[in-house]
Amino acid sequence: MVTLSNTAKSHLDEALSRSGLRSTRQREQIYAVLLKRRDHPTADEVYARAKEVMPTISLATVYNCLETLVECSLVKRLNYEREPSRFCPNDGEHAHFLDEVNGRVYDILLPEDFQESVTKILPDGFEVKKVKVTFTGYAPKGLDTNSL
Amino acid sequence: MVTLSNTAKSHLDEALSRSGLRSTRQREQIYAVLLKRRDHPTADEVYARAKEVMPTISLATVYNCLETLVECSLVKRLNYEREPSRFCPNDGEHAHFLDEVNGRVYDILLPEDFQESVTKILPDGFEVKKVKVTFTGYAPKGLDTNSL
DNA sequence: TTGATTTTTGGAATCATTCCAATTTACTTC
DNA sequence: GAAGTAAATTGGAATGATTCCAAAAATCAA
Ligand SMILES: [Mn+2]
Ligand SMILES: [Mn+2]
Ligand SMILES: [Zn+2]
Ligand SMILES: [Zn+2]
Numbered sequence: 119m120v121t122l123s124n125t126a127k128s129h130l131d132e133a134l135s136r137s138g139l140r141s142t143r144q145r146e147q148i149y150a151v152l153l154k155r156r157d158h159p160t161a162d163e164v165y166a167r168a169k170e171v172m173p174t175i176s177l178a179t180v181y182n183c184l185e186t187l188v189e190c191s192l193v194k195r196l197n198y199e200r201e202p203s204r205f206c207p208n209d210g211e212h213a214h215f216l217d218e219v220n221g222r223v224y225d226i227l228l229p230e231d232f233q234e235s236v237t238k239i240l241p242d243g244f245e246v247k248k249v250k251v252t253f254t255g256y257a258p259k260g261l262d263t264n265s266l
Numbered sequence: 267m268v269t270l271s272n273t274a275k276s277h278l279d280e281a282l283s284r285s286g287l288r289s290t291r292q293r294e295q296i297y298a299v300l301l302k303r304r305d306h307p308t309a310d311e312v313y314a315r316a317k318e319v320m321p322t323i324s325l326a327t328v329y330n331c332l333e334t335l336v337e338c339s340l341v342k343r344l345n346y347e348r349e350p351s352r353f354c355p356n357d358g359e360h361a362h363f364l365d366e367v368n369g370r371v372y373d374i375l376l377p378e379d380f381q382e383s384v385t386k387i388l389p390d391g392f393e394v395k396k397v398k399v400t401f402t403g404y405a406p407k408g409l410d411t412n413s414l
Numbered sequence: 415t416t417g418a419t420t421t422t423t424g425g426a427a428t429c430a431t432t433c434c435a436a437t438t439t440a441c442t443t444c
Numbered sequence: 445g446a447a448g449t450a451a452a453t454t455g456g457a458a459t460g461a462t463t464c465c466a467a468a469a470a471t472c473a474a
Contacts, residue, residue, distance in 0.1 A: 139421095140420065140421075140471060140472080142422085142471080145421095161461080174423090175422085175423090176423045176424065177424090178423060178462095181461095181463080182422075183422095195347065197346075199343065201461095202460090213387070215388070226387065228387060236384070236399065239374065239380065240363070240374060241374075241406075242406070243406025244403065244406060245405075246401050247366065250401075250402075251384065251397065252397070253398075254394070255393045257391070258391025258392060261391075287451085288440060288452075290439080290452065290453085291439095308430090310430085322453095325431095325454095326431095326432085326433090326453075326456090327453050329431065330452075331452095331453095
């Protein structure tokens with residue numbers, strides 16, 4: 119029904135219970151779908167992939183699960199202009215690169231001191247909680263989104 | 267009808283004609299509204315402000331004009347999660363800071379070498395066209411959005 | 415097993431934005 | 445400055461991702 123490594127499964131269970139939420143088949147399935155191909159799919163795409171292995175899952179549930187995973191900090195929601203949200207199961211700090219030609223989004227590893235150093239550009243008095251960096255341009259050819 | 271400095275007016279006219287577009291009362295009005303209070307209003311807010319001085323303008327026109335201004339690179343469109351787009355008439359390179367408490371967006375001046383230096387974190391082969399930086403947190407109290 | 419609480423589900427509702435066809439306006443040419 | 449053509453504006457309908465809702469199903473503790 120799902121394909122979720124033991125470590126991913128316990129990562130999920132811990133994050134859910136930390137938020138006082140239950141581990142369900144649907145939540146596991148959605149998380150598994152995201153981890154399998156780290157290509158930043160939309161809710162509709164997640165729905166399609168989840169249905170292949172869990173045909174009775176509903177779109178509403180996909181939205182619910184994605185929202186839950188985002189709130190547990192297991193998944194990030196990405197928004198480009200007014201397009202449908204995309205979802206990223208990479209819970210580490212990283213930037214995103216959107217390829218203008220193929221429409222794909224690549225995760226970009228950030229240097230250790232990045233948040234600290236970029237925060238220096240703020241005038242005195244600004245207290246930063248989060249920094250988001252998004253690149254747009256052309257990614258190198260033949261690069262798999264799973265590889266980053 | 268509109269309040270647009272001579273320099274702003276010619277800035278607008280030049281950008282429009284550069285794109286082969288006409289300068290209209292509505293486009294001038296929308297641009298004037300944005301310049302008057304640089305607080306990153308939504309299309310609805312722009313509509314409300316424009317109607318005060320041009321009561322017959324339509325919401326469709328506001329959307330059209332905003333889109334036109336964005337395409338002329340006179341205005342930037344900002345998107346936060348799934349909220350309505352906001353618009354910024356600051357055409358220079360800058361970052362944005364969203365205050366989580368008051369919901370306001372502040373323009374953040376970027377250092378000269380910023381784009382160049384942040385681009386260094388990309389692996390070889392990525393060709394950058396644009397970098398977007400967005401901060402979230404708490405802005406200093408009593409700061410006017412027009413002042414930045 | 416029972417009962418209380420969450421979660422899932424299908425479908426309706428939302429709402430920012432886009433689309434459309436008709437009217438008006440702007441620019442060019444005579 | 446009248447006429448013709450292209451571009452822009454307008455009100456209202458349509459769109460579509462997302463959210464909402466109330467009923468059914470699943471989970472958990474007792
Ligand atoms: Mn992603
Ligand atoms: Mn803005
Ligand atoms: Zn990512
Ligand atoms: Zn701005």
